[in-house]
Amino acid sequence: MTKQVVLSFSGGKDSCLALYxxxxxxxxxxxxxxxxxxxxxxxxxxxxxxxxxxxxxDNIGIPVHFMETDFETYTEDFVTNLEELKGQYNIDSIAFGDIYLDGHREWGEQVAEHAGLEALYPLWTKQASVIDLLQEVIDVGFKAKIIKVDKTKLPEEWVGRSLDESFIHDIQQKDVCPMGESGEYHTAVYDGPIFKN
Incomplete structure (x- = not known):
């Protein structure tokens, strides 16, 4: 049976690759x-x-639901919104773009359970394998730019860089997760196989 999914979507490489x-x-x-x-x-x-x-x-061709929240009510808001979407779209699953952080997965699974949904993690892998995911982002044709960095971990001038082979080389010289799983950097994707244009 085909899964009916809502995807937690940031617009960055992880959620776009998860959608793909x-x-x-x-x-x-x-x-x-x-x-x-x-x-x-x-x-x-x-x-x-x-x-x-x-x-x-709009370019992907999938409706987006914006969940307004604040820090204090984040989890509660997430569950409530998922319950609404479950009725509206007849979904049975929620997918997340998390990769290997157990705490993130546990939170997502708890939220899904409270909303009566299955939690999916299409990118889940071992920490040692994340460089392969970063390479896959490029190999399947995604185009992305760095829009934010943690200045304590990466140079601020990396903002604006494209995700390409030189970035893969340079990120491996740093003592950080190549996919930025701990917030080392964030991206915006502007082209790739999930887009119509």
Missing amino acids: KLQQQNSKVSCLITTIWKQSQETVAHDEKREKIAEQA
Whole structure:
């Protein structure tokens, strides 16, 4: 049976690659869910403008649901919104772009359980294998730029860099996760196999 999925979507390389993999598995991603802060109206993960995410979703051809939240009620808001989407889109699963951090997975699985959904992790792998995921992002044709870095871990001038072979080389010289799993850097994807244009 085809899974009916809502995908937690930031607009970055992880969630875009997760969408690509779900589509390759013939799962039906019926909706994207993007969390934004109530006050700033920017995305929780990347501080991206919601208009940018709306443009991406439109280009992908999947509706996006914006979940407004704050730090104190984040988990509760997530469950409530998933319950609403479950009724609206008849979904049975929620997918996340997390890769290897157990704490992130445990949180997602708990949220899914409270909402009566199955939690999917299409990118889940061993920490030692994440460089292969980064290479896959490029190999399948995604184009992305760095939009934010943790200045304690990476040079600020890396903002604006493209995700390419030279980036893969340089990131491996740093003592960080090549996929930025701990927030070392964030990306915005502007082209690739999931997009119509």
